[in-house]
Amino acid sequence: MEKLIITNAVTGSLTTREQNPNIPYTPEEIAQAAIGSWKAGASVVHLHTREPETGKATQDAALYKEIIKIIRSECDIIINVTTGGGPGMSLEQRLGVIPELAADPSLKPEMASLNCGSLNFGILNRKKRQFILDDVQMNPWGHLLKFADTMLECGVKPELEIYDAGMMNNAQVLLSLGALKEPLHYQFVLGVLGGMQPEVNNLVFLKDSALPASTWSLCAIGLNIFTLGPLAIAAGGNLRVGFEDCTYIAPGVLAESNAQMVEKAKRISLEMGREVATPDEARKILNLS
Numbered sequence: 001m002e003k004l005i006i007t008n009a010v011t012g013s014l015t016t017r018e019q020n021p022n023i024p025y026t027p028e029e030i031a032q033a034a035i036g037s038w039k040a041g042a043s044v045v046h047l048h049t050r051e052p053e054t055g056k057a058t059q060d061a062a063l064y065k066e067i068i069k070i071i072r073s074e075c076d077i078i079i080n081v082t083t084g085g086g087p088g089m090s091l092e093q094r095l096g097v098i099p100e101l102a103a104d105p106s107l108k109p110e111m112a113s114l115n116c117g118s119l120n121f122g123i124l125n126r127k128k129r130q131f132i133l134d135d136v137q138m139n140p141w142g143h144l145l146k147f148a149d150t151m152l153e154c155g156v157k158p159e160l161e162i163y164d165a166g167m168m169n170n171a172q173v174l175l176s177l178g179a180l181k182e183p184l185h186y187q188f189v190l191g192v193l194g195g196m197q198p199e200v201n202n203l204v205f206l207k208d209s210a211l212p213a214s215t216w217s218l219c220a221i222g223l224n225i226f227t228l229g230p231l232a233i234a235a236g237g238n239l240r241v242g243f244e245d246c247t248y249i250a251p252g253v254l255a256e257s258n259a260q261m262v263e264k265a266k267r268i269s270l271e272m273g274r275e276v277a278t279p280d281e282a283r284k285i286l287n288l289s
């Protein structure tokens, strides 16, 4: 079995400092979080940008450049930039940073996320029966094709974000149109409101639906990453941890840092007898050129 690739999603677009004061917002904080998680064993960092003052989700090329420069001055972690962005962003906002960053070889991300379909997306306060976030993540066909074509042109490997079963076939459609190149890399995102939930059967179904030569990773919202994660480790998949998906390190205990979550994932994997990949080992496994 290949070594485990740990991706650290350091900040995301939705979690806030009200939930956990340790979530990085500024470029310096985001970059230092990435460097810390690299030291802890992560080989990929998944980046979003935030307005430094407010923490509001942005998709800002200038902020990405600042973050990537600091990361690159310290380490060789694989950089994966979001094109999911955050609620309410346009296609142009979400995708525009990719060609802009790819134009400069020192800032070019090796990977970018590509959401493989539309879905209801939200945050629910069950007690109040209120949707705090009531959104649709819009990714119609034309957009999917445009995102995949742009990444192909820029030489950026898509990480195919799979939130629901039908999205596996959407990826196949893009492949059949020549917009994706094998081997594919999937991120199975389980547990968002509106998508597949973090259950063993769902993960097994997605794993079995993946193309034979592909690689995959599990992202499970909340502490599910640590309960379902061992199944992904055992099945030859990879793991994503970090403040984008989870603010706790254990039930009732807030995480101190992204690195602490990476350390926990690494510890579990090593205990299970599976080694953890360095960035260069991950580059080979993911077939990054």
Ligand code: ZN
Residues within 6 Å of the ligand: 009, 012, 013, 046, 047, 048, 082, 084, 113, 244
């Ligand atoms: Zn993200």
